[in-house]
Amino acid sequence: MSVRVVARIRPLLKAEMQRDIIVDAANTAGDAKDAKTIVRIPNPKKESEAFSFQFNSVYDSEATQAQLFDAEGAKKSGLNKAVRWTNMPATVSPTVKHLFKGYDVTIFAYGVTGTGKTHTMRGGKSLADRGVIPRMLSGIYRKARKIEKDSEGNKQVQVSMSYYEIYNDKVFDLFEPPEKRTPAGLPIRDIGNGKTQVVGLTERPCTTLKEFEQLYDKANVNRSTSATKLNAHSSRSHAVLCVKVTQTDSGETRVSTASAIDLAGSEDNRRTENNKDRMVESASINKSLFVLAQCVEAISKKQSRIPYRESKMTRILSLGQNDGFTVMILNLAPVRSYHLDTLSSLNFANRTKKIEVNEVENQPFFRDQPGKSKLDGATNTMKAAPLHRQPL
Ligand code: ADP
Ligand code: MG
Numbered sequence: 001m002s003v004r005v006v007a008r009i010r011p012l013l014k015a016e017m018q019r020d021i022i023v024d025a026a027n028t029a030g031d032a033k034d035a036k037t038i039v040r041i042p043n044p045k046k047e048s049e050a051f052s053f054q055f056n057s058v059y060d061s062e063a064t065q066a067q068l069f070d071a072e073g074a075k076k077s078g079l080n081k082a083v084r085w086t087n088m089p090a091t092v093s094p095t096v097k098h099l100f101k102g103y104d105v106t107i108f109a110y111g112v113t114g115t116g117k118t119h120t121m122r123g124g125k126s127l128a129d130r131g132v133i134p135r136m137l138s139g140i141y142r143k144a145r146k147i148e149k150d151s152e153g154n155k156q157v158q159v160s161m162s163y164y165e166i167y168n169d170k171v172f173d174l175f176e177p178p179e180k181r182t183p184a185g186l187p188i189r190d191i192g193n194g195k196t197q198v199v200g201l202t203e204r205p206c207t208t209l210k211e212f213e214q215l216y217d218k219a220n221v222n223r224s225t226s227a228t229k230l231n232a233h234s235s236r237s238h239a240v241l242c243v244k245v246t247q248t249d250s251g252e253t254r255v256s257t258a259s260a261i262d263l264a265g266s267e268d269n270r271r272t273e274n275n276k277d278r279m280v281e282s283a284s285i286n287k288s289l290f291v292l293a294q295c296v297e298a299i300s301k302k303q304s305r306i307p308y309r310e311s312k313m314t315r316i317l318s319l320g321q322n323d324g325f326t327v328m329i330l331n332l333a334p335v336r337s338y339h340l341d342t343l344s345s346l347n348f349a350n351r352t353k354k355i356e357v358n359e360v361e362n363q364p365f366f367r368d369q370p371g372k373s374k375l376d377g378a379t380n381t382m383k384a385a386p387l388h389r390q391p392l
Contacts, residue, residue: 113265
């Protein structure tokens with residue numbers, strides 16, 4: 001199965017001008033009913049020429065948060081009046097189904113600062129403005145309640161979350177206030193099957209959407225942001241949210257994880273006139289995104305050596321190794337001032353979409369029948385282990 005890569009072109013901001021628009025979305029056949037799959041951008045060296053990049057879907061500036069998450073759902077509920085959405089597949093909502101089947105899911109937003117990554121992943125406060133993350137959680141809780149109800153008490157679903165950032169190639173728990181951080185960050189450890197664990201990470205159970213949102217909002221305050229010339233609240237870290245879904249059916253337990261990653265800005269630091277601290281940040285951001293691109297290319301070319309270990313971010317993501325289902329959202333700004341960065345984002349994503357990902361169904365990790373346990377000495381009491389401060 002290949003990774004799903006979609007592009008999203010954000011609308012113009014107040015300070016931007018209509019005449020500066022250079023990026024647009026198109027469809028292959030020119031049929032108005034067809035969903036758009038192509039991003040067009042002029043060749044910076046020869047403006048009469050346009051480059052075209054094809055994706056699984058392209059969302060233009062009119063696409064709503066609901067349409068990005070679930071175009072089909074939006075249509076069903078009557079929100080989708082426009083004809084051109086008719087054939088638009090849902091981008092993120094199918095991941096909820098995959099998650100409950102036991103597959104791990106990874107969704108990440110890639111793009112230059114100011115192109116809409118945080119808007120896409122987190123979104124605004126109003127119901128209509130909610131981004132991918134709260135919508136996914138809402139879907140998870142809805143599905144969990146349905147499973148529990150339909151099973152008449154035989155099945156239970158538990159949801160817990162951890163949230164960390166990778167800043168200057170170090171991992172920091174976002175449930176810890178910045179002043180409590182150890183400068184070296186949290187260690188990470190390989191746990192086999194290409195999976196990695198962040199040691200000592202806080203894991204919080206969250207039983208309702210409201211509970212999740214309270215924890216998520218609080219943790220977001222701890223995210224490193226600092227002013228750069230490009231964006232007053234520029235994100236200089238990769239924020240990784242992990243939502244663990246534990247399904248119990250008559251004593252058998254299955255765990256799957258959804259990771260949602262708001263990557264640090266992919267801009268070229270030569271443009272931002274960074275000071276020394278900012279240069280250190282930029283260097284490590286550029287390095288991790290560069291390694292991500294290298295991994296992506298290696299996987300797409302089916303090379304045997306994939307340089308995962310060369311940055312923390314790629315080690316933790318393990319892209320192409322253990323992911324059951326990966327969605328990459330490429331955020332783009334439509335205007336000329338982003339021209340070269342937009343082109344480099346498009347080139348990056350062009351490699352990514354060829355990744356082949358094998359779906360690995362997570363095995364039940366223990367059964368509470370004697371003799372079937374996969375863990376040494378596992379007993380029924382394991383079920384009662386507290387979730388707080390357990391590694392993932
Ligand atoms: P990033 O996280 O990539 O730096 P942001 O998500 O902060 O970018 O977006 C930059 C600005 O553009 C914000 O003011 C945001 O509200 C706005 N924006 C981004 N995408 C959209 C969109 N699809 N619709 C409306 N506003 C958007
Ligand atoms: Mg952001």
